[in-house]
Each structure stands twice: as structure tokens, then as C-alpha cells.
Amino acid sequence: MSIQSRNNVNVVGSGKETIVFAHGFGCDQNMWQYLVPSYKDNFRVILFDLVGTGKSDLSQYDFDKYDSLHGYADDLIEIIDEYAEGPVIFVGHSVSATIGMLAAVKSPEKFRCQIMVGPSPSYINEGDYIGGFSRTDIEELCDMIDSNYLGWASNMAPAIMGAPEQPELGEELKNSFCRTDPAIAKHFARVTFLSDHRDAVAKCATPSLILQCSDDFIAPRSVGEYMQKTMPDADMVIIENVGHCPHLSAPHASIDAIDSFLYQRL
Amino acid sequence: MSQLPDFTFCYDHAACGLVITDIDGTIRRANATFAKWLGFQQSELVDAKKIQELFTVGGRFFHHTHWAPLLQMQGSVSEVQIDLRSRDDKIIPMLVNASRISHDGTIIDQMAFFIVDDRKKFEQELVAARKKLEASFDSLRETQNQLQRNQNMLNLAMHSAKMAGWSFNVESERVEWNNELQSLLGFDEDSGWLSKESFYNLLHPEDKDSFRQQLRHAIKSQTNYTLECRLKNSQEHWVEMEISGYAVITQHGETQSIYGICMDVSERKARLRELAALNTKLSSSDHRKNEFLATLSHELRNPLAPIRNVLEIMRIKENDATVWKKSRILIDRHVSHMSRLIEDLMDISRISHNRINLRKQAIDILPALHCAVDETKPLIDAQSHQLSINEAKAPIYVNADSTRIVQIFSNLLTNAAKYTPAGGTIDITVSQNREQVTVSVEDSGIGIPAEELENIFTMFSQLSPALERAQGGLGIGLALVHHLVTLHEGEIEVSSEGHNKGCKFTVKLPVIRRVGALDANSLQDEKSKAIKLPQRRILVIEDNQDTAQSLAELLEYAGHITCTAFDGTSGIMQAKEFKPEVILSDIGLPDISGYEVAETVRKQLAHANIYLIAITGWGQKKDKQLAKASGFNRHITKPVDFAELKQILAELPDD
Known part of the structure; x- marks a missing residue:
């Protein structure tokens, strides 16, 4: 088993510095399609799919290994070791922001800095901490995935009616988008939304940029603020955006924020 | 519109x-x-x-x-x-x-x-159905795994127990079996022997009919069955099988097939046969032992009657010296006979318990042979047999215990005399080659049937029940002779032409060719040496009062001064008062053991320099060591041979 086939690793562009993009819960590395063109001319860009998603090798989905985000963090370190020379700039969305944080705590020397898009170390409210959800909410979410797995995990085909012009999307891409094995999707959702890695937040000294959407149901501002306050060296930029994917719905604002951070920190 | x-x-x-x-x-x-x-x-x-x-x-x-x-x-x-x-x-x-x-x-x-309310419900049902299906699939898979594990266990168990599965389809008359039977019989998987014919070809020809019959019975009676047969394995050996199982009956009540387990019972059968053989042997040996006991009681009782009679005569003829002399000779003869019987018995027992000690030394076999002849001469003469000895003139040396050699030949000669009708011949022939000396004793007697020759040296092997025989004897003599010859690294053979054709015993013993300084006459000397008896103070400690007193009396006749004690404690007391030079002590005493007596005497009368002689029932090495360790100077076995005792006393150092 190669790391390449396990994680469907793609390397594009070239440059002195390496940027690793890691997608969040839901889809796959295609989520970075609006950002990659801006970086591939000056950076070596590494893209990959978390095991269990996209075109990763589903047979490598070990329910024990991936029973916590540490399993993914170990994979990330292996990818960096295999594909990068020197410490990397890591861009992680949502759950991958947490995965990156865990990897950076384990092997800080492998990370120059990180951009955390919509991060949340824990989704459940506890005491003063406002994760955004009650435990009941998260249980309901998991139940819904469980009982509605046809809708969640199977083919999210584009509507056949009046399809708008989207020339950059190839046929193949459309069919594999956000699709995965239902059992894996269910397990991954539980691991993602029930995880609590707040203890790692203060330990992560890697220079970090938190990209926080102004209206994000999944990662509310209170979480972004908590992270910025708790991490030893973190900036936060609020992007005017409804939703959890500023790199999709507000790519320009996202790029500006990242560039500005990199300009300051590199 | x-x-x-x-x-x-x-x-x-x-x-x-x-x-x-x-x-x-x-x-x-x-x-x-x-x-x-x-x-x-x-x-x-x-x-x-x-x-x-x-x-x-x-x-x-x-x-x-x-x-x-x-x-x-x-x-x-x-x-x-x-x-x-x-x-x-x-x-x-x-x-x-x-x-x-x-x-x-x-x-x-x-x-x-x-x-999509309905569709949702439908989907939920679908999801539930699928979940159920998955669960039952999981459970099916688990069941299959369990089944496979059980199958593996069963195969292992069947393999270890040398068992195999077997079935017979009534309609197709097809016999089927699992791999275990194949491996039990050593056949390959693809040897293609699954047809009915091939199975019957494996059956032992003698078992075919009974197998079919038993099978028909199982089919007809629709019951559990057990049948036995022999099957030929790939090595062409017969494997004994026990097949047990049950008939499978259709809903119409007909036997459809019969199933069963074949078990390789070859080993078990072999054991059973061994056991049966052993049992036969045991019961025959038990029979012989009972015969022997009957003979023994008879033989021991026989001399008592004449002794009792003679004693009565002596009472009546209290002052008749002639009668007393005759009586003494008669009693002496019968007591000697009984002693010999008992001595033989004890020898056999010693040999079977590995307790016999041979005092082997280089001896000339010829004087020993003559000694045996002398011992048996009265019996031979009484039967008017003609005895001839054909022997070499030069000494023939063997490494042997001379007493035992005398015993061997005196036994053979006694037998020859007893089992030869009066006026027969007994021929002794001695020959020699570089390796061994051969002594044969041939008689013209009643002979030995061929079927008895094999067991003639076995214990209790006398030809016919003792009470039917005139000659008496215990039937242990030849067994003893055989043992003694074997202990001397020799061989003994017997031959007989049959009933009334006489028989010939041949003893072969290894010779020693170079002998250093050797006292060829030691045997003779032993018997004839004149014994000068210094007077000794002797204490006899023995719980059997008769034995103690008679022994003391004999010693008195021999010129010694004696004293008796019947237990250990009074023995020690007497030792202090009587101040004996010699103490003869039994080991099994009612209060303390003879060993303790010796220890106490050695401790309390350390300067008395008393010569301590132990008397024990068994001449075991262990007994001798114990005796020595507790302070005894010597050790003799019961019954005390007075001649031996006299010899010991004569040889005592003067101080």
C-alpha cells in the first residue's frame, strides 16, 4: 500500500515552500479548486483525500485506526514526510484543521504555519465553552446520518434539469463528489462531531491563522474566538460569509486573508 | 373554454x-x-x-x-x-x-x-429491513464461522480419536465417507474409491456377508446399530473398525440412509487380545499355584506322621537304646527332608526377589558333583538304580558358588531317582570344550511328554496333581535349578523321547581356563574339618522359647555355657549379669528390635568386647548392612544351621 494510493495524493505546482491542503467533512480535495490556481505558481501544492473519502483507498479504512482523529494526524505526518521537503504551510478545513493541529503538536518541526478554516476543537457546549451544540443535537445529527444514509452518502448527483454552465467540472468529478461508503460516512461523522481536542489547542505553538466565517452554523464565532485566545500564536480573520466553506463561497476573501498572513509570517 | x-x-x-x-x-x-x-x-x-x-x-x-x-x-x-x-x-x-x-x-x-411522508416511511422500512438483513447476514456469517470452527474441532477430535464419518444410501446403495476415513486408511484424496464396489473391496472377505447382514438388519429394524468389520488400508493391512450410527427414516417410514461413525479399534482389539492372553496365563499360573499349595501342605504334613509315631514309640520304649537310635535316624531323615523342602522354597523366593547372593569363586566342578552324588546316594540305592559316572580326570574350573553347584546336581539326581522306576539307570556324563563344561544327567525313567517339555522349568510345573503321585516333591526343584544355572551364566536343556523313554538334563557352565592358587579341596575341607571347640559363654536372645532353649541346649552339649532371654530388654539385662562372650540375637523381638539390642550392648558394654551374631529371616543385603551398622559382628539366616554356627564359634578369635 502506498501513501499515494491510500490518500489519493496529488502534487501540483512548484515553489520553495510547500502548501498542504486538507479537506473537511463532506467532500474531498476538489473543495480546494478555487484556491489551488492562486498558489500553484509559487508553491509546491499537496492535495489529498482523507482515508474514507473521495478517491482514497476505502479498503484502508481501519475502523480502529480512524476511531479518533489521531489516526488521520498520523497519516498527515506520513504524507508530509513522503512529499514535502522541510516544514510545510498547512491549510486545513473544518475537521482537518483539528487533524493538522494534532499533527503539529506531535511533530511541530514539520509545520511552518497553518491556516485553519472554520476550525472547531469540540462541537458540544460544555461549561463556559460554547461549541455551538448540545449533545442531543449531535446525537440527532448522527441518528439522521444513520437513518438517512442514502441521502447523505450516496451519489449527490447534479440535477438533470436546466444545469447551469459549469465548464470546470468534469463528468467524472461530478459522479464521485461527496460520495462514500455509508458505514464509513457514519463512523467518520461520529468521530468528527463527538471529538473533543480542546486540550491540544494551547499546546499548538505553530503560527496559525484562523479563518472564521461571519455566519457559520457548524463553527460559530465563539469557537474561533476561543481558539485564537487559547493558542499561543494565532491570528483570526473573519470572512463575511454564510456557511462553513469560505474557500468555496468566498474564495477571494479567503485568498486575501491567507496571502496577508503568509506575507507577515514567511 | x-x-x-x-x-x-x-x-x-x-x-x-x-x-x-x-x-x-x-x-x-x-x-x-x-x-x-x-x-x-x-x-x-x-x-x-x-x-x-x-x-x-x-x-x-x-x-x-x-x-x-x-x-x-x-x-x-x-x-x-x-x-x-x-x-x-x-x-x-x-x-x-x-x-x-x-x-x-x-x-x-x-x-x-x-x-415524501410515505416515501420516507417506505425508505425507513427499507433501511430497517436492510439493517435487519445485515444483522441476520452477520449472524449467518457468525453461525457459519461457528459451524466451521465446530467442524474443525470435530475433524480434529475425529482425527485424534481415529474416527471417521460414514454413510450408506439405501436407494443408490452408495457408500460415502469423509476425508478422515480416507486418512485413517491411508488413501489419497483422489484415489477414487467412492463406489459401493470399492468399499466392499476393502472389506475383509470373511466379513463381507456379516457386514451385509448387519447392514440389512439396521435398515430393516430402523434402529441404532453397531457393527464390526475389517477394512484393508493402503498398506494392505487390516484395520479393525467399529461402525456405529443410526438409520435416517423418511416421512413415509422407510429407511433412506444410514449414518455412522467408524472407529479404528485395532489397538483396542489388540489390547483386548493381549489382556485375554494374559488372563489365560494368569489363571493357569493361579491354577498351578493352587496345585502347588496343595502339594506343599501335603509334603509338609507327610513327614510329621512318622515323626509323631516314632515319638510315641520312644515314649513307650523309654529305655530301649536300639529303638532310640533307629528313631533318631528316622526323625533326622524326615527333618532333613523338610528342611530341604523349606530351603528350596526360600531359595526360590530369594531368587524371585533378587535377594540371593552367590559366593562365587574358582572351584573344580568335579568334587561338587561328587558331593551331590554322595547326598543323593541313599535315595538312588534305595531304588536300586544303577549309577554311572563318566568324567574327566583333570579338574574343570568354573567360577561358581560350590554350595549352589551341589544343589543343582543333587536336585537333578533326586529327580532322576524319583522318576525312574526301581532298578533303572542314571548316567552322569561330563565333557568339556574350550568354552564350557557340559554335565548331563540321563535316566531311564518315566520320561516327559513333548507338550510338557516347554514348561518344565516353570514354577509349579509338576506333571500331574501332587496327590496322585507317589514320589511327592514340590515341583519347584527344576525351576530353582534353572534359576541357579542362569545365575551362573550357564544354560540348562531337557530332552525326552516321550513316555517311559527316560529323560536327559544337560547343564552347561562357562569354564575358567587359568586359575591361580586354588584350594581344590576347599569343599571337602569344609565338611570334614575337625572342629576344636573352645568353651564360650553364650547368651541366646530369641522370642520363640522352644527355639531359644533347644539352641541353648545344643550349645551346652557342644561344651558351651549358655543363658537365654526371650525379649530385648531382658537380653540386655542378661548381657550385663551373665557377661557373655557371644550373643546370638534374633532381630524381630517383641519389645525392642535386635538392632537396638546390639546398639545398647555396644554402648553400655563397650569394653566387654562381646561377639554379636544377628539371626534374621531373610539374608538381604540391607539386613546385613543394618546389622553391621548397629554393631553386630556377623549375620546368619534362619533357620540356624547348627554346623554353620559351630564353625563360626570355632573360628572366633580367642580374645
Whole structure:
């Protein structure tokens, strides 16, 4: 088993510095399609799919290994070791922001800095901490995935009616988008939304940029603020955006924020 | 024709919920159907709510993680099933198609909702059914695994127990078996021996009929069955099988097939046969032993009658010296006979317990032979047998215990005399080669039947029940002779032409060719040496008062001064008072053991320099060591041979 086939690793562009993009819960590395063109001319860009998603090798989905985000963090370190020379700039969305944080705590020397898009170390409210959800909410979410797995995990085909012009999307891409094995999707959702890695937040000294959407149901501002306050060296930029994917719905604002951070920190 | 409603009406009252939102989800249009389904006024939705705010928590996650990215990237999503929350908080499952379009430079999302209550229920059922199916599949797989494990265990158990499965189909007459039977019989998997014929070919010819018969019986009686047969294995050896099982009966009550387990019982059968043989041997040996006991009692009782008679005569003829002399000779003869019997018995016992000690030394065999002849001469003469000795003149040396050599030949000669009718011949022939000396004793007697020759040296092997025989004897003599010869690394053979044809015993012993200084006459000397007897003070400690007193009396006759004690404690006391030079002590005493007596005497009378002689029942090495360790100077075995004792006393150092 190669790391390449396990994680469907793609390397594009070239440059002195390496940027690793890691997608969040839901889809796959295609989520970075609006950002990659801006970086591939000056950076070596590494893209990959978390095991269990996209075109990763589903047979490598070990329910024990991936029973916590540490399993993914170990994979990330292996990818960096295999594909990068020197410490990397890591861009992680949502759950991958947490995965990156865990990897950076384990092997800080492998990370120059990180951009955390919509991060949340824990989704459940506890005491003063406002994760955004009650435990009941998260249980309901998991139940819904469980009982509605046809809708969640199977083919999210584009509507056949009046399809708008989207020339950059190839046929193949459309069919594999956000699709995965239902059992894996269910397990991954539980691991993602029930995880609590707040203890790692203060330990992560890697220079970090938190990209926080102004209206994000999944990662509310209170979480972004908590992270910025708790991490030893973190900036936060609020992007005017409804939703959890500023790199999709507000790519320009996202790029500006990242560039500005990199300009300051590199 | 009435006028058709306009598009606005159509839109508002369409058969589905129609919604237009900004890309952030803000509702810009919502038709009446959609508003009505959710229990809202249209005005409560338009520009007031985002579409995702109408979703459940799970739906909102889905909106962020899938819906929005998909709309962004692929422009549309179709057939998404999502739960919406009505104004009064009811969950309404809906199916939605959404597409992102550009309208007058503005990008908007338009979506159509359908209530899918039934479909949702149906889907839920489908999901439940699938879950159930998965669960039962899991359980099936687990069952299969369990079954496989059980099968493996069973195979292992059957293999270890040398068992195999076997079945016979009544209709097809086909015999089938599992791999274990094949491996039991050592055949390959592809040896193609599955036909009925091939099975019957493996059956032992003698078993075929009974096998068929037993099979028919099992089929007919529809019961459990057990049958036995022999099957030929790949090595062409017969494997003994026990096949047990049951008949499988159809619903019409007919036997369909019979199933069973074959077990390799070859070993068990072999054991049983061994056991049976052993049993036969044991019961025959038990029979011989009983015979022997009867003979023994007879033989021991026989001399008592004449002794008792003679004693009565002596009482009557109290002062008749002639009668007394005759009587003494008669009693002496019978006591000697009994002593010999008992001595033989004890020898056999010593040999069988490995307790015999041979005092081997280089001796000339010829004087020993003559000694045996002398011993048996009275019996031979009494029967008027003709005795001839054909022997070499030069000495023939063997490494042997001279007493035992005398015993061997005196036994053979006694037998020859006893089993030869009066006036027969007994011929002794001695020959020699470089390796061994051969002494044969041949008689013209009643002979030995061929079938008895084999067992002649076995214990209790006398030819016929003792009470029917005239000659008496215990039937242990030849067994003893055989043992003694063997202990001398020699061989003994017997031959007989049959009934009344006489028989010949041949003893072969290894010779020693070079002998250093050797006292060839030691044997003779032993018997004839004149013994000068110094007077000794002798204490006899023995719990059998008769034995003690008679021994003391004999010693007195021999010129010694004696004293007796009947237990250990008084023995020690007497030792202090009587001040003996010699103590003869039994070992088994009623109070303390003879060993303790010796220890005490050695401790308390250390300077008395008393010569201590132990008397024990068994001449075991262990007894001798114990005796020595506790302070005895010597050790003699019961019954005390007075001649031996006299010898010992004569040889005592003077101080």
C-alpha cells in the first residue's frame, strides 16, 4: 500500500515552500479548486483525500485506526514526510484543521504555519465553552446520518434539469463528489462531531491563522474566538460569509486573508 | 373554454413547494404551497428566513457540508431528502431538487420541494429491513464461522480419536465417507474409491456377508446399530473398525440412509487380545499355584506322621537304646527332608526377589558333583538304580558358588531317582570344550511328554496333581535349578523321547581356563574339618522359647555355657549379669528390635568386647548392612544351621 494510493495524493505546482491542503467533512480535495490556481505558481501544492473519502483507498479504512482523529494526524505526518521537503504551510478545513493541529503538536518541526478554516476543537457546549451544540443535537445529527444514509452518502448527483454552465467540472468529478461508503460516512461523522481536542489547542505553538466565517452554523464565532485566545500564536480573520466553506463561497476573501498572513509570517 | 390561470397563479399554487433563495440561503420567493405545508405566511418566510433555518440540526449540518459546496461546485443537487421543521415544530420529510442559476446578473438558487411522508416511511422500512438483513447476514456469517470452527474441532477430535464419518444410501446403495476415513486408511484424496464396489473391496472377505447382514438388519429394524468389520488400508493391512450410527427414516417410514461413525479399534482389539492372553496365563499360573499349595501342605504334613509315631514309640520304649537310635535316624531323615523342602522354597523366593547372593569363586566342578552324588546316594540305592559316572580326570574350573553347584546336581539326581522306576539307570556324563563344561544327567525313567517339555522349568510345573503321585516333591526343584544355572551364566536343556523313554538334563557352565592358587579341596575341607571347640559363654536372645532353649541346649552339649532371654530388654539385662562372650540375637523381638539390642550392648558394654551374631529371616543385603551398622559382628539366616554356627564359634578369635 502506498501513501499515494491510500490518500489519493496529488502534487501540483512548484515553489520553495510547500502548501498542504486538507479537506473537511463532506467532500474531498476538489473543495480546494478555487484556491489551488492562486498558489500553484509559487508553491509546491499537496492535495489529498482523507482515508474514507473521495478517491482514497476505502479498503484502508481501519475502523480502529480512524476511531479518533489521531489516526488521520498520523497519516498527515506520513504524507508530509513522503512529499514535502522541510516544514510545510498547512491549510486545513473544518475537521482537518483539528487533524493538522494534532499533527503539529506531535511533530511541530514539520509545520511552518497553518491556516485553519472554520476550525472547531469540540462541537458540544460544555461549561463556559460554547461549541455551538448540545449533545442531543449531535446525537440527532448522527441518528439522521444513520437513518438517512442514502441521502447523505450516496451519489449527490447534479440535477438533470436546466444545469447551469459549469465548464470546470468534469463528468467524472461530478459522479464521485461527496460520495462514500455509508458505514464509513457514519463512523467518520461520529468521530468528527463527538471529538473533543480542546486540550491540544494551547499546546499548538505553530503560527496559525484562523479563518472564521461571519455566519457559520457548524463553527460559530465563539469557537474561533476561543481558539485564537487559547493558542499561543494565532491570528483570526473573519470572512463575511454564510456557511462553513469560505474557500468555496468566498474564495477571494479567503485568498486575501491567507496571502496577508503568509506575507507577515514567511 | 375558460381562461387558464396565469404563471403567477401556477407558481403560487403549484403541486410542489417552490422557493428561490440568495446563495446564502435567504428566501426571496416562496410559493403558497410551500408556506402552507410548513404553516407559515409567505411574508413570514420571504426576506425573513434562510432556507437552512427551516431544516433540522442534521439538515443544517448537511446544508453546510454537502448542499452548499455541491451547489457551488456542480450547480445543482437532486433528489436530496431532507427534513424540514414546520411552524408548529413538526418534522416534514421532503425531497428537494435545487439548482443555481444566474438571473439578470444575480446568482440565485431555485428549489422545488415535495412532501415524501410515505416515501420516507417506505425508505425507513427499507433501511430497517436492510439493517435487519445485515444483522441476520452477520449472524449467518457468525453461525457459519461457528459451524466451521465446530467442524474443525470435530475433524480434529475425529482425527485424534481415529474416527471417521460414514454413510450408506439405501436407494443408490452408495457408500460415502469423509476425508478422515480416507486418512485413517491411508488413501489419497483422489484415489477414487467412492463406489459401493470399492468399499466392499476393502472389506475383509470373511466379513463381507456379516457386514451385509448387519447392514440389512439396521435398515430393516430402523434402529441404532453397531457393527464390526475389517477394512484393508493402503498398506494392505487390516484395520479393525467399529461402525456405529443410526438409520435416517423418511416421512413415509422407510429407511433412506444410514449414518455412522467408524472407529479404528485395532489397538483396542489388540489390547483386548493381549489382556485375554494374559488372563489365560494368569489363571493357569493361579491354577498351578493352587496345585502347588496343595502339594506343599501335603509334603509338609507327610513327614510329621512318622515323626509323631516314632515319638510315641520312644515314649513307650523309654529305655530301649536300639529303638532310640533307629528313631533318631528316622526323625533326622524326615527333618532333613523338610528342611530341604523349606530351603528350596526360600531359595526360590530369594531368587524371585533378587535377594540371593552367590559366593562365587574358582572351584573344580568335579568334587561338587561328587558331593551331590554322595547326598543323593541313599535315595538312588534305595531304588536300586544303577549309577554311572563318566568324567574327566583333570579338574574343570568354573567360577561358581560350590554350595549352589551341589544343589543343582543333587536336585537333578533326586529327580532322576524319583522318576525312574526301581532298578533303572542314571548316567552322569561330563565333557568339556574350550568354552564350557557340559554335565548331563540321563535316566531311564518315566520320561516327559513333548507338550510338557516347554514348561518344565516353570514354577509349579509338576506333571500331574501332587496327590496322585507317589514320589511327592514340590515341583519347584527344576525351576530353582534353572534359576541357579542362569545365575551362573550357564544354560540348562531337557530332552525326552516321550513316555517311559527316560529323560536327559544337560547343564552347561562357562569354564575358567587359568586359575591361580586354588584350594581344590576347599569343599571337602569344609565338611570334614575337625572342629576344636573352645568353651564360650553364650547368651541366646530369641522370642520363640522352644527355639531359644533347644539352641541353648545344643550349645551346652557342644561344651558351651549358655543363658537365654526371650525379649530385648531382658537380653540386655542378661548381657550385663551373665557377661557373655557371644550373643546370638534374633532381630524381630517383641519389645525392642535386635538392632537396638546390639546398639545398647555396644554402648553400655563397650569394653566387654562381646561377639554379636544377628539371626534374621531373610539374608538381604540391607539386613546385613543394618546389622553391621548397629554393631553386630556377623549375620546368619534362619533357620540356624547348627554346623554353620559351630564353625563360626570355632573360628572366633580367642580374645
